[in-house]
Amino acid sequence: MFNKNNPKESGGELLHNHIPIKLVTVHGTGAGDITSSGDKWWQLGSVFMDELQKRLDLDPNQVEIVPFQWENGPNSEDKRRDAGSALAKQLASYDEAEQDYYLIGHSHGGSVIYNALLKSVDNKTPFKRLKVWCTVGTPFLDYRPNTFLFQRLRSIGLTIYTTGIVSLVLGFWIMLMALFKTEVNQNIVTLGHAMTLYGVITYACLWLYERRRKSWFTKKQKKRVEALYSNLWCGLWHKEDEAISALSNVQNISAPIIPSTFLLPVVASFQFGLVILIGLIFAFDLAFNSGDMLNYFLTSEDGSEGFSIGGITFSIAFEILLIWIPLTWVLTKLLSLFAHLFGRPLAFLLNKVVWASIQKRAWGDDLLKEDVHAISSHPPEFEHKCDFLGDSIADPLRQHSEKNAIKTLHKVRLVLGMSENADATPDIRTELSDSINWQELIHTSYFDVPAFIDLLAESLQQAGLVNDNQATLADK
Structure with missing residues (x-):
């Protein structure tokens, strides 16, 4: 947990100077609002905020609670970084005004703080x-x-990169061929040199351009954050927190969604159409291009031309049994073989694409130049780590979420058990959504549990968030 060395020196002196302190709250994904007052934990007037103020005995004239709003909290890393930049500007203004500030962020609100x-x-x-x-x-x-x-690279940059790489490969190939030939057109050799030089210059320029305008944070910068702010970090998290576990576990999920046999139903449908097509072809052949065999069966027994039902029937049966059915069977087997040969590798690739899309959607990964390397309950490159909550806090949190989960399950059962003879057809999706209050999860229950509020208040107090009279007693 928080390991500030000397809490007496962290905030008490500012209270003596009567400079307002800022307590900034940062909401998580999907938890935003257009107003700064309301019932959500981070808003002014919320139950949690009232309870926290009581525990710390905060004087509104000395400590100002500042809700930081970043739209509705979209699940987007790009938006989280934009919010981090906005928060960084806000905190810099507090520095200029010589105001102390304390930050609380829930869920990806903590990510916004880290980006700041x-x-x-x-x-x-x-x-x-x-x-x-x-x-x-x-x-x-x-x-x-x-x-x-x-x-x-994107758009024009990728186009230039492609031309450069192609020129580099072709130029190198031309120069390599020139080494093994005694007589080579000098113009061709010059062209090879020019193409190679163009490829090298193009790649070098694009590489330098990307380095200068990089939009990502480097490993060195992350280590710098660890050096500057790790001793000020108070990480509070339950070991069963669904968001941390889910986002971490989804990285390793690779169960097949699309089976390797997914092409077989397509083959079956195609087979049905193939049989009809071949049947039509043979019917057309019998009707207009019967040939000598059909003429033979259309001849009467005395040698004169006549109409023989048996002959025509035999001719059709002959073509069906010896040509139509075998040909259809062979083509069907070839299609099934194709489905098996190409279905497995194609299903593998499609599963990779599907899971990659699910992972990016879950993480809010909408950055073009970066990928998620790891997910953890601790900031990247931090040597200082905060342990998960102890049983004295974790158990009440678990009990709170389980109690609400039972209530919600009862509501869900009622929704799913709605009679089919009801006056109006129920909108199951809306009904289920209305049945969930989000206190069924530990991740969204922290600020509703008194034991956790006690712990958070104690952590803030250790960091120096105390009233003027408390600071005076501490100095004595």
């Missing part, structure tokens, strides 16, 4: 008045730039 810290390092303006940053149930996503240059 990264931004301060990137701007080379470390936060001077930051006293503590508490993250609650935050899954930290470690993004790293894509390995290859072409993965970080």
Whole structure:
């Protein structure tokens, strides 16, 4: 947990000078609102905020609670970084005003705070008045730039890169061929040199361009954040937190969604159409191009031309049994073989694409030049780690979520058991959505459990968030 060395020196002196302290709250994904007042934990006037103020005995004239709003909290890493930049500017203004500030972020609200810290390092303006940053149930996503240059290029850059690489390969090939021939056209050799030079220059320029305008945070910057702010970090999280576990586990899920036999139904449908097509072809052949065999069966027994039902029937049966059915069977077997040969590798590739899409959707990974390298309950490159909540806090959290889960399950059962003879057809999706209050999860229950509020208040108090009279007693 939080390991500030001397809480007396972290916030008490500012209270003596009567400079307002800021307590900034940052909501998580999907938890935003257009107003700063309301019932949500981070809003002014919420039950949690009232309880926290009581525990800390905060004077509104000395401590100002500042809800930080970033739209509705979209599940987007790009939006989280934009919010981090906005928060960094806000905190920098507190530094200029010589105001202490304390940060609390829930879920990806903690990611927004972490991005603000990264931004301060990137701007080379470390936060001077930051006293503590508490993250609650935050899954930290470690993004790293894509390995290859072409993965970080788009549009015109990728086009130029392609022409450069093609020129480099062709130029190198021309020069290599010239080494093994005694007589080579000098113009061809010059062309090879020019193409190779163009390829090298193009790649070098694109590489330098990407390096100068990089949009990612480097490993060095992450280590710098660890050096500056790790001793101010208070990480609070339950070991069964669903968000942390789910986002971490989805990285390793690779169960097949699309079976290797997924092409067989397509083959069966195609087989049905193939049989009809071949039947029509043979029917057309019998009607207009019967040949000598059909003429033979259309001849009467005395040698004169006549109509023989048996002959025509035999001719059709002959073509069906010896040509139509065998040909259809062979083509069907070939199609089934094709389905098996190509179905397995194609299903493998499609499963990779599907799971990659699911992972990106779950992580909010909408960055073009970076990929998620790891997910953890701790910020990337942090040597200082906060343990998960102890049983005295974890058990009440678990009991709170389980109690609400039972209530919700009862509501869900009632929704699913609606009579088919009801006056109106129920909208199952809406009914189920209305039955969930999100307190069924530990991840969304932290601020409703008194034991956790006690712990958070104690952590803030240790960081120096105390009233003027408390600071005076501490100094004595």
